[in-house]
Amino acid sequence: xxxxxxxxxxxxxxxxxxxxxxxxxxxxxxxxxxxxxxxxxxxxxxxxxxxxxxxxxxxxxxxxxxxxxxxxxxxxxxxxxxxxxxxxxxxxxxxxxxxxxxxxxxxxxxxxxxxxxxxxxxxxxxxxxxxxxxxxxxxxxxxxxxxxxxxxxxxxxxxxxxxxxxxxxxxxxxxxxxxxxxxxxxxxxxxxxxxxxxxxxxxxxxxxxxxxxxxxxxxxxxxxxxxxxxxxxxxxxxxxxxxxxxxxxxxxxxxxxxxxxxxxxxxxxxxxxxxxxxxxxxxxxxxxxxxxxxxxxxxxxxxxxxxxxxxxxxxxxxxxxxxxxxxxxxxx
Amino acid sequence: xxxxxxxxxxxxxxxxxxxxxxxxxxxxxxxxxxxxxxxxxxxxxxxxxxxxxxxxxxxxxxxxxxxxxxxxxxxxxxxxxxxxxxxxxxxxxxxxxxxxxxxxxxxxxxxxxxxxxxxxxxxxxxxxxxxxxxxxxxxxxxxxxxxxxxxxxxxxxxxxxxxxxxxxxxxxxxxxxxxxxxxxxxxxxxxxxxxxxxxxxxxxxxxxxxxxxxxxxxxxxxxxxxxxxxxxxxxxxxxxxxxxxxxxxxxxxxxxxxxxxxxxxxxxxxxxxxxxxxxxxxxxxxxxxxx
Amino acid sequence: xxxxxxxxxxxxxxxxxxxxxxxxxxxxxxxxxxxxxxxxxxxxxxxxxxxxxxxxxxxxxxxxxxxxxxxxxxxxxxxxxxxxxxxxxxxxxxxxxxxxxxxxxxxxxxxxxxxxxxxxxxxxxxxxxxxxxxxxxxxxxxxxxxxxxxxxxxxxxxxxxxxxxxxxxxxxxxxxxxxxxxxxxxxxxxxxxxxxxxxxxxxxxxxxxxxxxxxxxxxxxxxxxxxxxxxxxxxxxxxxxxxxx
Numbered sequence: 001x002x003x004x005x006x007x008x009x010x011x012x013x014x015x016x017x018x019x020x021x022x023x024x025x026x027x028x029x030x031x032x033x034x035x036x037x038x039x040x041x042x043x044x045x046x047x048x049x050x051x052x053x054x055x056x057x058x059x060x061x062x063x064x065x066x067x068x069x070x071x072x073x074x075x076x077x078x079x080x081x082x083x084x085x086x087x088x089x090x091x092x093x094x095x096x097x098x099x100x101x102x103x104x105x106x107x108x109x110x111x112x113x114x115x116x117x118x119x120x121x122x123x124x125x126x127x128x129x130x131x132x133x134x135x136x137x138x139x140x141x142x143x144x145x146x147x148x149x150x151x152x153x154x155x156x157x158x159x160x161x162x163x164x165x166x167x168x169x170x171x172x173x174x175x176x177x178x179x180x181x182x183x184x185x186x187x188x189x190x191x192x193x194x195x196x197x198x199x200x201x202x203x204x205x206x207x208x209x210x211x212x213x214x215x216x217x218x219x220x221x222x223x224x225x226x227x228x229x230x231x232x233x234x235x236x237x238x239x240x241x242x243x244x245x246x247x248x249x250x251x252x253x254x255x256x257x258x259x260x261x262x263x264x265x266x267x268x269x270x271x272x273x274x275x276x277x278x279x280x281x282x283x284x285x286x287x288x289x290x291x292x293x294x295x296x297x298x299x300x301x302x303x304x305x306x307x308x309x310x311x312x313x314x315x316x317x318x319x320x321x322x323x324x325x326x327x328x329x330x331x332x
Numbered sequence: 333x334x335x336x337x338x339x340x341x342x343x344x345x346x347x348x349x350x351x352x353x354x355x356x357x358x359x360x361x362x363x364x365x366x367x368x369x370x371x372x373x374x375x376x377x378x379x380x381x382x383x384x385x386x387x388x389x390x391x392x393x394x395x396x397x398x399x400x401x402x403x404x405x406x407x408x409x410x411x412x413x414x415x416x417x418x419x420x421x422x423x424x425x426x427x428x429x430x431x432x433x434x435x436x437x438x439x440x441x442x443x444x445x446x447x448x449x450x451x452x453x454x455x456x457x458x459x460x461x462x463x464x465x466x467x468x469x470x471x472x473x474x475x476x477x478x479x480x481x482x483x484x485x486x487x488x489x490x491x492x493x494x495x496x497x498x499x500x501x502x503x504x505x506x507x508x509x510x511x512x513x514x515x516x517x518x519x520x521x522x523x524x525x526x527x528x529x530x531x532x533x534x535x536x537x538x539x540x541x542x543x544x545x546x547x548x549x550x551x552x553x554x555x556x557x558x559x560x561x562x563x564x565x566x567x568x569x570x571x572x573x574x575x576x577x578x579x580x581x582x583x584x585x586x587x588x589x590x591x592x593x594x595x596x597x598x599x600x601x602x603x604x605x606x607x608x609x610x611x612x613x614x615x616x617x618x619x620x621x622x623x
Numbered sequence: 624x625x626x627x628x629x630x631x632x633x634x635x636x637x638x639x640x641x642x643x644x645x646x647x648x649x650x651x652x653x654x655x656x657x658x659x660x661x662x663x664x665x666x667x668x669x670x671x672x673x674x675x676x677x678x679x680x681x682x683x684x685x686x687x688x689x690x691x692x693x694x695x696x697x698x699x700x701x702x703x704x705x706x707x708x709x710x711x712x713x714x715x716x717x718x719x720x721x722x723x724x725x726x727x728x729x730x731x732x733x734x735x736x737x738x739x740x741x742x743x744x745x746x747x748x749x750x751x752x753x754x755x756x757x758x759x760x761x762x763x764x765x766x767x768x769x770x771x772x773x774x775x776x777x778x779x780x781x782x783x784x785x786x787x788x789x790x791x792x793x794x795x796x797x798x799x800x801x802x803x804x805x806x807x808x809x810x811x812x813x814x815x816x817x818x819x820x821x822x823x824x825x826x827x828x829x830x831x832x833x834x835x836x837x838x839x840x841x842x843x844x845x846x847x848x849x850x851x852x853x854x855x856x857x858x859x860x861x862x863x864x865x866x867x868x
Binding site: 050075127128131132133135136138139140142143144147148150151153154259263266267270274301302304306307308309310311312313317318 | 361367418419422424425426427428429430431433434435436437438439440441442445548552556559560563593594596598601602604605609611612
Binding site: 497499500502503506507509510511512513514515516517 | 652675676697698701702707709713714715716717718722725726727729730773774778844
């Protein structure tokens with residue numbers, strides 16, 4: 001399946017710059033650029049800032065999905081479940097005053113919102129990852145997510161069913177905390193995935209993924225690492241869901257368990273280029289642009305346009321943007 | 333006792349709709365390894381087509397099959413050559429799934445724009461005729477629906493087993509490389525498989541339109557259940573897909589009766605997950621089947 | 624100089640970025656049996672797959688009766704009469720024996736000969752006739768190999784490329800299969816035989832090539848190579864040559 005290539009970016013310049021130095025320079029530049037944007041753009045009134053916020057969320061979701069795809073070799077179709085669990089956890093804790101803290105952007109709540117999906121990931125992931133292969137696994141994750149959707153719909157006063165939970169919108173004061181939290185989340189997600197891929201766990205999993213026979217003899221250990229990857233993606237999605245709950249102030253199945261939250265990260269990873277750390281980032285910015293600006297300009301027929309766009313991208317750029325870059329800059 | 337039998341019968345009838353959708357998915361997946369998640373949206377599309385022909389031109393829904401089926405076959409062929417040919421050749425699983433998603437988004441939105449999000453149904457004057465058989469109530473529409481589904485299944489079965497191209501389709505589902513070495517053109521086979529898959533969707537769509545009310549987003553629900561049916565039955569077996577569909581139909585109607593419609597869905601998926609844990613390749617699947 | 628039915632000229636083949644064949648050249652004379660031997664992973668299957676069109680050449684040419692083969696699609700190559708019987712048989716297990724054979728004659732060119740070819744196959748392999756409605760997956764190893772070869776015969780072939788026909792078969796069956804190969808050759812079918820069972824392969828081959836790590840390292844008459852010391856040491860083993868037959 002997708003294989004991780006070491007190094008943050010495929011080298012653009014086939015010259016004497018050391019690739020690792022270039023990577024560090026680019027990373028620092030990117031962080032500086034996005035970190036300082038709020039200082040010269042009025043984040044509260046800027047659609048561009050909203051767009052960036054959405055992109056940061058997509059980055060967190062996509063890095064998580066990419067991690068699972070790369071390390072379990074399986075395509076998870078249940079990402080929206082983790083996202084929803086995070087959002088609902090935040091909403092439920094807040095509305096029921098469970099932690100007796102200040103709630104709005106409460107880091108404790110956000111972390112808990114990340115951990116609840118982890119529990120779900122472990123419960124669902126253990127049987128699915130250990131027993132199911134390929135498409136069976138994918139359908140299993142999809143079905144599990146749908147079960148969750150129905151549980152939410154039937155959750156009575158706890159989840160308020162189809163109507164969803166409303167959070168006190170009066171808490172909203174400005175977009176700045178959203179931007180920063182999103183930004184930090186994106187960095188955190190990228191760093192986490194990067195570190196995992198570089199760690200012994202990552203290297204071991206990669207090697208074992210490619211050699212099935214030796215994998216069999218290390219069975220239990222691999223399962224643990226796969227569940228670990230699955231859980232990490234769940235955590236990232238959960239925190240992202242929590243952030244979005246703070247943003248929308250309404251947590252409902254239609255908005256939060258929307259399949260888009262599952263498909264977009266996949267599209268982003270594929271568009272950006274599977275198996276790279278930079279791919280989901282680039283993909284997120286491109287897809288984010290298409291969907292958020294698309295919504296503005298094309299409105300009602302927006303899904304039709306995006307549907308066509310997805311088809312066009314997959315037909316003509318199946319290796320994604322990073323793959324395209326490879327083709328252009330191949331030194332042959 | 334009577335009521336339960338009635339519920340089961342309704343489940344079987346519902347299930348055949350899922351079943352033929354699943355057979356279509358099975359053909360498409362078997363030959364091209366494409367998870368055609370747009371199947372549900374396509375079914376609903378044909379439902380709308382049937383509705384449109386009925387309300388605008390007064391064409392009886394069952395007679396409209398004469399128009400709709402050839403359209404479906406052509407559409408299926410077009411889908412393959414325009415959308416999926418490259419992804420099938422590259423065996424690009426995610427890519428083909430995403431293309432199917434794109435198609436699904438497009439179709440759902442298209443239908444919403446053209447036909448509005450309000451639910452529709454096709455109601456014929458004779459549709460409500462009820463037959464009383466062995467103490468059961470069977471509406472004519474459901475009976476015809478069952479008949480159509482069975483005929484369609486029979487047709488596909490005969491095609492796959494008695495024609496040369498059908499045999500080639502089966503062979504390609506099993507081993508693409510080996511079939512290529514026989515001189516079988518994978519594109520032709522894939523296009524045929526997709527055409528039949530869409531053709532089956534047309535039949536399911538007519539069934540849907542005449543039996544239930546539907547709206548543009550109903551398709552995803554059908555698609556998931558068809559996928560579940562296919563997986564439960566065991567990927568790669570035609571009868572498995574049909575039986576899987578019927579099984580799901582029965583669970584759904586029984587669940588609806590005992591626990592209520594909402595939970596019935598959850599039960600369907602929960603049963604699915606449970607079955608997979610116990611039999612990771614589906615009820616009829618063989619471990620030699622590559623997923 | 625007799626007719627070179629198949630000519631492979633300086634062919635390079637890669638799987639993605641990994642090159643597996645380097646400058647491979649070989650000729651198959653019409654009416655002969657040519658053996659291609661080598662260890663596991665040497666690239667023999669890759670070469671056959673390239674000839675049959677499943678893989679593309681990076682460099683070089685493949686000619687069949689003087690016509691370019693390397694830029695044709697697999698179906699077109701089958702249409703020219705080049706049939707590849709793949710490694711491991713690759714039968715359609717869920718299809719019956721008869722259906723498998725039917726697919727062997729899928730190409731329109733072969734269909735007029737269908738009845739005749741079927742008779743030919745059944746007379747070559749009577750056991751297949753007995754099992755014609757059985758699913759191919761239920762046949763024994765030897766029967767499966769016969770079916771695989773029979774399928775090739777159905778295609779009214781000029782050249783049959785066999786990839787490891789002896790794989791997984793008992794010594795008696797191996798002998799039977801090789802006798803069948805000889806019979807086919809006597810019936811004017813040219814054979815390109817890829818084998819790990821070097822001993823048997825060299826015994827029936829008129830010409831042989833040795834492939835090592837993607838390169839042709841030796842070629843010559845089958846009987847010559849059989850007595851070649853290097854070959855014996857590398858592939859056959861001292862004791863085997865002392866055994867009869």
